[in-house]
Amino acid sequence: MPTIDFHPASLELDVWFKQPENRVSVPNDAEFACLQEVNLGAVDVILEALFFRRHDGQDELWAAGLTHDAPGKPRDEQLACAYQQGRVAWAGSQGSRAAGADILFRALTAARQGHVWPEGCLEGPLITEAAHRRIIGELEAGIERNRQEAELQAQAPTLVLARRLGLRPKPAGQSPSAWYADCPGKAHRLMISSSSDQFGCGYCREKGGPAELEALAHQRQEARS
Template sequence: MPNLNQHPDDLRLDPWLKQPENRVSVPDDAELACLQEISLGAVDVIPEALYFRRHDGQDELWAAGLRHGAPGKPREEQLATAYQQGRVARAGSQGTRAAGAEILFRALTASRHGHVWPKGFLEGPLITETTHRRILGELEAEHDRNVQEAEAQAEAAIIIVARRLGLRPEPAGDSPSAWYADCPGKSHRLMISSNSNQFGCGYCRKGRRC
């Protein structure tokens, strides 16, 4: 998609629907972008419907986690029994509706990496099976490149300290300097930047430069 910004400056993501204003029903004027299957790790694989809406100069992507028997049923029935639904991404409108849907789908999928990942394409129309497969391939290749570049920084001071403390640091794949490590005494992980020698934990809301 030439001349389109794949990483909009005004992009807003809420992949886990933590913001109350985003935990609302899919608008009637949002159109189906694609129906896919997503893996929830070791828990389950469920269908997910993604809807696209262009409104007042803004593009929005809405997600609904569906019951296993929902695909093939009318939209109203699918959404009436959805696990949850809401707005997961938005940015200023760009290009065609298909182009706008692709930009938001790419950003959403990248933000979920390591937690939720698409396992299969069920139907379009805005995001086709070819587009779906291409985006996943590009994101996986980018992740692998980032991991390789991060591993080259394995002797950065903060990574050495995390290793000595038994925090099991490992490349996150989000960027060439992004690492995960165990949060001390907790059951979750924190983020480390090998470039800036910084760490931060979103759960504990703590961070600092070493």
């Protein structure tokens, strides 16, 4: 029996539908994989339907944010009222359809970590409740291991500086060296790598080491005063 690669080189993600070609309706030939509750943090808990499609040697995972009255309605009605829908993950086909769905769901959930997280599985003919619980449990265990290992690098100069600046750094859980911290003077977070001793903020397009972070903090402090 072929070994399943859960981190295939062919894997691609568009978690937030940034690519226009992925912001399209779920194809009719995509099969329902599962319905889950997704925690958006302080905002809300929404229903999300996931759909799996195997086509021309490629597996695809499609997502649709549903209204809370969607369960029980026909699929067309559910999708017609969806908040948003589109393709979120794809890779070369491997194993059974359930195995393919497992690979893509695992990758999607890991990529969303720190932003949104599944609360539970309500129904799942392809990603069953047991499989959903197993995958989430494995990911959470990996996140906790990463956080514990990150704490061993807590004295990296950029992290020491971030604490001194009041940026509240904490392990992100995405890798043993990944940390979150407040972006100076902003309402979002930046990332710090304790292994490379560098920070980066995708929102502000700022990056660098301790000197650049300190300069950025002082610049914004002066702009407010």
